[in-house]
Structure formats: structure tokens, C-alpha cells
Amino acid sequence: MKLNFAQALSLESAKAVLFGANTQGAGVSQSFVGQTLLPQFDGLGLFSADAIRKADNESPGLPDNLRLGTDLFDIGNLDLNELTPAQSIEVVKQTYSDFFSQDKIVIGLGGDHLIKYAALSAVSDRYPGCGIVYVDAxxxxxxxxxxxxxxxLSHTFGLPGLSPCNTTIVGLRQLDALEAKGLKTWNPHVVRSSNFPELGVSGVFQKIRSQLHACGSIYLSIDLDGIDPSSAPAVEAAYPGRPTLDDMIYLIRSISNHFRIIGMDISEHLPQLDTFKLTALTSARILKEVYSHI
Ligand SMILES: [Mn+2]
Structure with missing residues (x-):
């Protein structure tokens, strides 16, 4: 399946490239929602990237600046069948690396968290010193x-080109003791969910801007549970809080005005829980907004 919005005539002529990668193997959280759904994923053979494409194809819409998708090319899904998690990471990393080396903006749709590590490994090689905006509860x-x-993120901070001081976690709101310990050790920048009402979304952007001031380029990594469940309910570990979809659109526009976004990933969409396809539509909108500013 392809995203109808992506209308570049060829991969060569496109400025941005989209692909799906249904990585599996990063485990599931204490909620166990994902654990009960995983066998059905296999049974359906469903790529969550296809659920996102299908929802947007059925209910299309342009980004805020009305840009058409004529510079976006959709290559479809990577074949990760029968691969171990380590092999999947390598294939996804190579895909990001190949397109980065062609100076394309690379947009990957997961899949679970493994897509993040694969993408960030490629970012580390190609864009050392790159900033990471990591949207996650x-x-x-x-x-x-x-x-x-x-x-x-613990593994990401072990990569040579990336560091906690060039990383901001946006939307943080649920931590257990082990995560809190790791957060204290690595000490990346943080924008908490509760900072949104305190600072307003424009104040949140100013905070991110000053935190990542040393970075020219930004990579955007989105765990959908970082988005308000009113916009993205179909995730394994939903937890109320911000950013909302509109907050994200504002942040993407502001980040694009001040930095160069070199790529992104969206992960952890569970199509079986997406009754009204809100999560798929939110995902599609976010990728179109990022694309629209290149
Ligand atoms: Mn998360």
C-alpha cells in the first residue's frame, strides 16, 4: 500500500522519502496490552504503516501550509519477515543511511521501538552532533x-554522534523508579507534559530552542504514547497529557523555522485499538506537517 498524498514522480526527484518498517522485538510494558495483541498482528500480517496510509487515503487532508505531496515518495514497506530483531535493526538502519547519503529527508513508520534505535544509529553516523526531539510519555x-x-535512549547515548545534552524528551509524564534513576544518570533535557499549561506551547518551543541551541539539525522521534490520548489513543501504554496534535503541529512548524529537520520516525501504533482511526490520522498528519516544511 502507498500513501496517496505522496505524489513525487520518482524516488530520485523526491526531496523526502517515506517507508514502513514493522519492527517487533523491543518487548512490551507492564500494561500487557501489546502482549495480548501481538499474535493478532502476526495473524493479520498487518503493517501499522499500512493502517496509517489507509486512514489518510480514506480521509485525506493537506498540511496547514497547503503544500502538496509532490516532493514526497513512498517506497512501501521493508520486508522484515523472518529477521531477528538485530537483523531488522540493521536493515532499517541501512535504509535510513542510504537515503541520508542521498540528502533526502527520511520518514519511517514503525513498528515498535526498534525503529527508533535503528534510525538514531544512522543519524549518529551521518549527522554527528544532531539534536534529538524525542516525544514520549x-x-x-x-x-x-x-x-x-x-x-x-540509554543505548542511543552510547552512540558516538549523539548525546543527552543534544536531546530533549517532550511530553514526559510517567516514570517508574528504574527509569527515574536512568534519567538522573543520563540527564537529557526534558519538557514535561505539565510544562505545556505552565509555559504555553510557544514557551515550550522557546525552551526546546534554548536546550538544543548548539544543534543545526534535528531528528524527530515520536512514540505515539507521548501524544495526548485524545489525539492518539491506540497505543499500549496510554497516559493522559500533552502535547496534543495541535501542539505538535505548532512545534514542528517552529522547529522547522529555526532548525533543519533531517528525518523522523513514528512508532507504537496498535491498529486493533484504533477504533475511530484517530491515532492513524494523527500519525499521518504529523508526517505531512514535517514534510511540508522541507
Ligand atoms: Mn513511551
Whole structure:
């Protein structure tokens, strides 16, 4: 399946490229919602990227600046069947690396948290010193040898080109003791969910801008549970708070005005829970907004 909005005539001529990667293997949280759904994922053979494309194709809409999708090319889904988690990470990393080396903006739709580590590994190689805006209700800072949903940033901070001082976690609102310990150890920048009513979304952007002032480029990594469940309910570990979709649109526009967004990923969409397709539509809107500013 392809996203109808993506209308570039060829990959070569496109400025931005979109792909799906249904990575699986980062584990599931204490809610166990994902654990009960995973076998159905396999049974349906459903890429969550396809659920996002399908929702947007059925209910299309332009980004705020009305830009058409003529510079966006959709290559479809990567074939990760039968691959181990480590092999999947390598294939996704290589995909990001190949397109980065062609100077394209790279947009990957997961899949679970493994897509984040794969993408960030490629960012580290190609864009050392790049800033990371990491939208997530959780810090993912647990120390663990294995690459799991709650240890992604700990592993990311071990990559040579990326660092906590160039990273902002946006929307933080749910931490257990282990995550809190890891957060204290690594000490990345944070914008809490509760900062949104305190600062307003423009104040939140100013905070991000000053936190990441040393970075020219920004990579945007979105765990959908970081978005307000009113905009993105179909996730395993939903927890109330901000940013909303409109907050995200404002932040994307502001970040694009002051930095260069080099790519993004969106992960953790559970189509089986997406009764009204709000989460899919939110995901599609976010990727179109990012694209619209390149
Ligand atoms: Mn999360």
C-alpha cells in the first residue's frame, strides 16, 4: 500500500522519502496490552504503516501550509519477515543511511521501538552532533544490555554522534523508579507534559530552542504514547497529557523555522485499538506537517 498524498514522480526527484518498517522485538510494558495483541498482528500480517496510509487515503487532508505531496515518495514497506530483531535493526538502519547519503529527508513508520534505535544509529553516523526531539510519555532511560522499549535512549547515548545534552524528551509524564534513576544518570533535557499549561506551547518551543541551541539539525522521534490520548489513543501504554496534535503541529512548524529537520520516525501504533482511526490520522498528519516544511 502507498500513501496517496505522496505524489513525487520518482524516488530520485523526491526531496523526502517515506517507508514502513514493522519492527517487533523491543518487548512490551507492564500494561500487557501489546502482549495480548501481538499474535493478532502476526495473524493479520498487518503493517501499522499500512493502517496509517489507509486512514489518510480514506480521509485525506493537506498540511496547514497547503503544500502538496509532490516532493514526497513512498517506497512501501521493508520486508522484515523472518529477521531477528538485530537483523531488522540493521536493515532499517541501512535504509535510513542510504537515503541520508542521498540528502533526502527520511520518514519511517514503525513498528515498535526498534525503529527508533535503528534510525538514531544512522543519524549518529551521518549527522554527528544532531539534536534529538524525542516525544514520549516515558524517558526510555533504563540501563539494560538488551535493546528494549524502555532502554532505547540509554543505548542511543552510547552512540558516538549523539548525546543527552543534544536531546530533549517532550511530553514526559510517567516514570517508574528504574527509569527515574536512568534519567538522573543520563540527564537529557526534558519538557514535561505539565510544562505545556505552565509555559504555553510557544514557551515550550522557546525552551526546546534554548536546550538544543548548539544543534543545526534535528531528528524527530515520536512514540505515539507521548501524544495526548485524545489525539492518539491506540497505543499500549496510554497516559493522559500533552502535547496534543495541535501542539505538535505548532512545534514542528517552529522547529522547522529555526532548525533543519533531517528525518523522523513514528512508532507504537496498535491498529486493533484504533477504533475511530484517530491515532492513524494523527500519525499521518504529523508526517505531512514535517514534510511540508522541507
Ligand atoms: Mn513511551
Amino acid at each position: 516515558h524517558p526510555d532511560t533504563v540501563h539494560s544490555e538488551k535493546i528494549t522499549y524502555n532502554s532505547i
